[in-house]
Amino acid sequence: SQTIHQWPATLVQPVGSPLSLECTVEGTSNPNLYWYRQAAGRGLQLLFYSIGIDQISSEVPQNLSASRPQDRQFILSSKKLLLSDSGFYLCAIDHSRSSHSTDTQYFGPGTRLTVL
Amino acid sequence: RKEVEQDPGPFNVPEGATVAFNCTYSNSASQSFFWYRQDCRKEPKLLMSVYSSGNEDGRFTAQLNRASQYISLLIRDSKLSDSATYLCVVNGPRNQGGKLIFGQGTELSVKP
Numbered sequence: 001s002q003t004i005h006q007w008p009a010t011l012v013q014p015v016g017s018p019l020s021l022e023c024t025v026e027g028t029s030n031p032n033l034y035w036y037r038q039a040a041g042r043g044l045q046l047l048f049y050s051i052g053i054d055q056i057s058s059e060v061p062q063n064l065s066a067s068r069p070q071d072r073q074f075i076l077s078s079k080k081l082l083l084s085d086s087g088f089y090l091c092a093i094d095h096s097r098s099s100h101s102t103d104t105q106y107f108g109p110g111t112r113l114t115v116l
Numbered sequence: 117r118k119e120v121e122q123d124p125g126p127f128n129v130p131e132g133a134t135v136a137f138n139c140t141y142s143n144s145a146s147q148s149f150f151w152y153r154q155d156c157r158k159e160p161k162l163l164m165s166v167y168s169s170g171n172e173d174g175r176f177t178a179q180l181n182r183a184s185q186y187i188s189l190l191i192r193d194s195k196l197s198d199s200a201t202y203l204c205v206v207n208g209p210r211n212q213g214g215k216l217i218f219g220q221g222t223e224l225s226v227k228p
Binding site for chain 1: 148150157158159160161162165203215216218219220221
């Protein structure tokens with residue numbers, strides 16, 4: 001069965017510092033990968049998704065970027081964090097191959113980021 | 117209009133109560149519907165998919181009304197462990213890749 005790992009689990013960073021969050025997947029191949037952010041008391045916001053290695057789509061313009069150097073590795077980065085970047089960052093996977101219907105998404109345990 | 121809109125919470129109910137959550141969605145072409153459960157400070161987890169004919173899983177019943185673009189979740193005989201936030205999830209427009217769109221969630225608190 002598939003397993004999603006996220007690292008680190010929690011992070012406290014100063015404004016203006018860089019960021020790197022990692023998501024790795026086991027037990028499956030060629031997944032679609034997603035980064036979501038959930039701000040306190042708010043819904044999930046899709047940030048990036050990837051259908052394959054080095055194929056990244058951005059949903060929301062911001063100071064974040066994503067990379068997928070390997071099939072089962074998805075990285076979220078920032079060069080300079082803002083206060084508004086605080087939130088719960090979730091990596092998710094599915095195996096949808098059609099835009100007509102969407103397969104179930106499964107989430108990793110998340111990284112809780114606080115920017116001070 | 118929000119793409120996925122849910123009842124505002126929180127719902128505070130006693131153990132054993134029946135509680136219903138409602139959700140509306142704006143994209144009439146959506147084909148995939150789900151309810152997720154999210155415990156406090158945890159990741160969302162799939163509770164159940166929602167099928168056109170409606171479906172039941174133990175104490176949980178999901179219904180879909182395509183004409184009204186409405187989804188519901190019914191929980192019977194509520195347990196303390198049902199306390200969580202329930203997220204209504206729908207796939208978005210095809211021209212946007214059909215990605216999942218999450219509602220804001222409805223918080224449920226079951227009290228002894």
